[in-house]
Amino acid sequence: MQKRILLVEDDHVLAEVLSHNLVHEGFEVRCVADGKLALDAAKTFAPDLALLDVMLPGRSGFDLCATWRRERRFPIIIVTARDRKEDELRGFQSGADDYVTKPFNLETLLARIHAVLRRTRPSVERLELGPVTVDLVHFTARRGDAPIQLTRLEFELLRYLGERPHGVVHREELLREVWGYDDEPYTRSVDKAVARLRKKIEADPRRPEFLHTAHGDGYYLTPMGVDTTREAK
Numbered sequence: 001m002q003k004r005i006l007l008v009e010d011d012h013v014l015a016e017v018l019s020h021n022l023v024h025e026g027f028e029v030r031c032v033a034d035g036k037l038a039l040d041a042a043k044t045f046a047p048d049l050a051l052l053d054v055m056l057p058g059r060s061g062f063d064l065c066a067t068w069r070r071e072r073r074f075p076i077i078i079v080t081a082r083d084r085k086e087d088e089l090r091g092f093q094s095g096a097d098d099y100v101t102k103p104f105n106l107e108t109l110l111a112r113i114h115a116v117l118r119r120t121r122p123s124v125e126r127l128e129l130g131p132v133t134v135d136l137v138h139f140t141a142r143r144g145d146a147p148i149q150l151t152r153l154e155f156e157l158l159r160y161l162g163e164r165p166h167g168v169v170h171r172e173e174l175l176r177e178v179w180g181y182d183d184e185p186y187t188r189s190v191d192k193a194v195a196r197l198r199k200k201i202e203a204d205p206r207r208p209e210f211l212h213t214a215h216g217d218g219y220y221l222t223p224m225g226v227d228t229t230r231e232a233k
Contacts, residue, residue, distance in 0.1 A: 003117060006047035007031045008038045008064070009079070014102075018051070025110055034057025039067070046167025047074050049117055052096075054080040054087070062094045067108040069095025074167075077112065079104070093183070106212040124146055124162040127223060129210045132201045134158055141201075154180070154197050159223035161211070194219055 005022055009015040012034040019029045030045045032038045042050070049210050050068065054061035065076050075097040080087070083101040091099045097116045101108055112135035127134040132148065134141045141148040150158075160178050161169060171190045175181045179189060194213075198205035209225045 002026060002028050003048040004028045004030070004045060005040070005043055005113070006041055006050040006074075008035070008041075008050060008056065008061065009033065009053045011053075021106055021110070033057070035061070036065055038064055042074075043166070044168055044214075046164050046169060046220075049074055049113060049120075051077045051079050051113075052076055054078060054082050054091070062090060065091065065094040065096050070193065073164075077109075077116060078111070116173065124159055127158060128161050128226065129223060130202055130203070132200075136162070143201075148200050150200060153193065154200070157193060157197065160220070162223065165221055165223055168214040168217050168220045174218065200232070201214045 003026075005020055005023070005027045007015055007029055009018065009031065010032065014029050015033065018077075019031050022029045029092060030041055030047070032041045035056040038052075038056075039057070051105075052061045052065060056064075061078060061080065064076065067076065068076060076095065077098040077100060078091045078096045079100045079102065080091075081102045088099045094180075097120060098112050100112065125135070125137045127136065132143050134140065134150070134155070139150075139152065139155050141150045141155075152172065155175070156178050174190050175187070194211060195205070198208055198211055201210065202208045210222055212220050212222065214220055
C-alpha cells in the first residue's frame with residue numbers, strides 16, 4: 001500500500017523539492033503551507049505520517065503537533081530551522097516522533113521517515129465500539145455476552161478503518177486494499193458491506209455512532225463514538 005505523507009511547509013521551493021522526492025520514493029504526498037489548513041488536510045487526507053515545519057502562518061507547528069498527538073492519529077517528524085536544544089526538547093514534549101533540523105541530508109530524512117513508519121504503524125488487535133467488542137486476532141465479536149456473526153471481510157474492513165481512526169478512507173482504497181481489486185471497478189460492494197456491518201454493530205444503523213460516511217469520499221471509524229467535527233451519515 002502506498003503510504004501517505006502530509007507535508008506542512010511554507011517554504012514553497014523546499015516543499016516542491018521534498019514533494020518531488022517523496023513521490024519518487026513511492027509516497028503519496030499532500031502539501032499545505034498554513035497551520036490552520038493543515039488541520040483540515042489531516043482529516044481529509046488521513047496521512048500515515050506528517051512532516052511538520054514549526055514556523056507557520058495560521059498556527060504553529062508545536063501547536064499542531066500537540067493537537068495531533070492528543071488524537072493519536074499518526075506519527076510526526078518536525079522539520080525546522082530552529083536548532084536550539086530547548087526547541088528540540090519542546091518538539092518532543094509536544095509529541096513529535098523525530099526532530100530534524102534544516103539544512104538536512106535528503107537521504108537521511110528519507111531513512112528517518114521509513115524508520116518512524118516502521119515503529120509507529122498501529123496494529124489494531126481489538127476494537128471497543130460501545131457495547132460491541134471486536135477481537136481482530138481471534139476473529140470474534142460480541143455485544144455484551146451475545147456473539148455477533150461477522151464475515152472475514154467485515155473483520156478486515158474494521159481492522160483497516162480501525163488502524164486509521166477518524167481518517168477518511170476512500171472507497172477506491174478500500175476496494176484495492178481490503179477487497180483486493182487491482183483496478184477500480186464500478187461497484188457498490190463497499191457501500192453494501194458498510195450497510196450490512198452497521199446493522200450488526202450500531203444501535204441505530206440510520207444514525208451511526210462509530211462507522212460514518214464521508215459524503216462523496218468514503219468512510220471513517222470513530223472508536224470513541226460520534227465525531228462532531230464532521231457531518232456524518
